[in-house]
Amino acid sequence: xxxxxxxxxxxxxxxxxxxxxxxxxxxxxxxxxxxxxxxxxxxxxxxxxxxxxxxxxxxxxxxxxxxxxxxxxxxxxxxxxxxxxxxxxxxxxxxxxxxxxxxxxxxxxxxxxxxxxxxxxxxxxxxxxxxxxxxxxxxxxxxxxxxxxxxx
Amino acid sequence: xxxxxxxxxxxxxxxxxxxxxxxxxxxxxxxxxxxxxxxxxxxxxxxxxxxxxxxxxxxxxxxxxxxxxxxxxxxxxxxxxxxxxxxxxxxxxxxxxxxxxxxxxxxxxxxxxxxxxxxxxxxxxxxxxxxxxxxxxxxxxxxxxxxxxxxxxxxxxxxxxxxxxxxxxxxxxxxxxxxxxxxxxxxxxxxxxxxxxxxxxxxxxxxxxxxxxxxxxxxxxxxxxxxxxxxxxxxxxxxxxxxxxxxxxxxxxxxxxxxxxxxxxxxxxxxxxxxxxxxxxxxxxxxxxxxxxxxxxxxxxxxxxxxxxx
Numbered sequence: 001x002x003x004x005x006x007x008x009x010x011x012x013x014x015x016x017x018x019x020x021x022x023x024x025x026x027x028x029x030x031x032x033x034x035x036x037x038x039x040x041x042x043x044x045x046x047x048x049x050x051x052x053x054x055x056x057x058x059x060x061x062x063x064x065x066x067x068x069x070x071x072x073x074x075x076x077x078x079x080x081x082x083x084x085x086x087x088x089x090x091x092x093x094x095x096x097x098x099x100x101x102x103x104x105x106x107x108x109x110x111x112x113x114x115x116x117x118x119x120x121x122x123x124x125x126x127x128x129x130x131x132x133x134x135x136x137x138x139x140x141x142x143x144x145x146x147x148x149x150x151x152x
Numbered sequence: 153x154x155x156x157x158x159x160x161x162x163x164x165x166x167x168x169x170x171x172x173x174x175x176x177x178x179x180x181x182x183x184x185x186x187x188x189x190x191x192x193x194x195x196x197x198x199x200x201x202x203x204x205x206x207x208x209x210x211x212x213x214x215x216x217x218x219x220x221x222x223x224x225x226x227x228x229x230x231x232x233x234x235x236x237x238x239x240x241x242x243x244x245x246x247x248x249x250x251x252x253x254x255x256x257x258x259x260x261x262x263x264x265x266x267x268x269x270x271x272x273x274x275x276x277x278x279x280x281x282x283x284x285x286x287x288x289x290x291x292x293x294x295x296x297x298x299x300x301x302x303x304x305x306x307x308x309x310x311x312x313x314x315x316x317x318x319x320x321x322x323x324x325x326x327x328x329x330x331x332x333x334x335x336x337x338x339x340x341x342x343x344x345x346x347x348x349x350x351x352x353x354x355x356x357x358x359x360x361x362x363x364x365x366x367x368x369x370x371x372x373x374x375x376x377x378x379x380x381x382x383x384x385x386x387x388x389x390x391x392x393x394x395x396x397x398x399x400x401x402x403x404x405x406x407x408x409x410x411x412x413x414x415x416x417x418x419x420x421x422x423x424x425x426x427x428x429x430x431x432x433x434x435x436x437x438x439x440x441x442x443x444x445x446x447x448x449x450x451x452x453x454x455x456x457x458x459x460x461x462x
Binding site: 005008009010011012015026029030031038040041042128130131 | 206229277281
C-alpha cells in the first residue's frame, strides 16, 4: 500500500525563523511531537521535534537522562529552556532530514522510520511539503493488512 | 490546488424533530453531526466530486480536533492554525413535517493578533501553488471586519481568482476589493447599497451593481429554491421545486462546489449554472450534508428551471 493513503495531509509547519518558544506553543497546541520546517514556498528545509528542544535545553545532560538513576535539575532545565526560547528553530532543527514521497510503500516507510528512531517524517512532492507520516498510524495499518507485505 | 478558507469553522449538529416549536420538549428522531463552516463544506463536497482542495483557517479545542479528524479521514489537505478556546457548534433543527428549519449559531473562539499574523504567513505560503481561493462564512471574534479584503488583495497580487460566500459587513468590505465570484447570502442581508433585497427586480439591480464593481460572477439567493446569477453574459435565474426536499442545509456550498467543478471543466455558463443548481438540489434531498456522487447530481439536472432575465 502506498503511504498516500495513510499519510496525514496536514501542512502545519514552522519556518526557520520561528522562535523555539513559539515552536513549543505550536507543538503543544497541535498535539504533535515534531513538525517540518519549511521555506516561504513550502519547501522542506528541516524537521524539529520536542526531543531536539529538550536536547538543546539540556546540553551534555541528555545522555544521562537515559539513565533512570539520574535526576535532572528542574530549575536549571527551566532556566536554559527559557534562555533558548528566543533562538530560531533553524539553530537546533535537524537539517539532514528523511522524507518520503506519496508513492513510497507503507512497509518501506515504517521500516525506515523504525531504523532511524523517528516518530514522524514529512512527505514531499518535488521538495514541497504535502503531509506527514506517523509511525503509529503506519503500525496500525500494517497490523490490519491481511498478508505480510513484501519489500518490493 | 484550490484552497478553502474557513476562519470560523463549526461542528454542525442537525436535529430532526417532527413538529418542532419553541417552548416544547421533544424527542429527536435523528441527529447528524458533521464538520462545518462554508469553506470546509465546499472542501468536503468538492472531494465528493473528485476535486482536491486544501482547507485552512482556525480550529480550537475538542471540537476543533473533531473537525480536523473528519477532514483527515476524508484525505483532504489541511493547514489549520490551532488556537485557544473551542471551535463553535451550530445547531439546526429540521422539522420534516412542518418543513421549518431553525438555526442557532455560536460566535467562535477569540483570535489574537499573533494568531492572525501566523495565519497570514501560512496563507501567503500556500498561495504560491493555488489556482483558486474560496473564502466563506463569518469571522470569529478578534478578526477585523475587513480581513477578507486583505485575503483577496494578497490573492489578486498573484493573479489568483477568489470566491467569497459571506454576508453583512465582511462581505461588503470584501466586495470593494473585487473578488472574482461573490455569493450573497440573503438570509443575513436585507439590503445592498440601499436597495432592499425583497423583490426580483431589486435583486437584479443589486447583483448588477455588485457586478459593476468588478465582480465577474455574482450569485444571490432568490426565494427558497432559486438563485440569480449575474455574469458578463447576462442575468439568469435558476430554480427548482420543493418536491422531495428534506433540508437545504449545505446547499449553498454544494452550488459553489458545482460551479467550481463546472469552471474547471470549462462548461458553458448555462451548463455550469445547471450543474451547480443540481448539486444544490441533490444536497437538499437528504439530511446528510453533501452530495452522494457526481452521477446523482447529474440525475437532478432535468429538474432545474433555467431562465435568462436580461
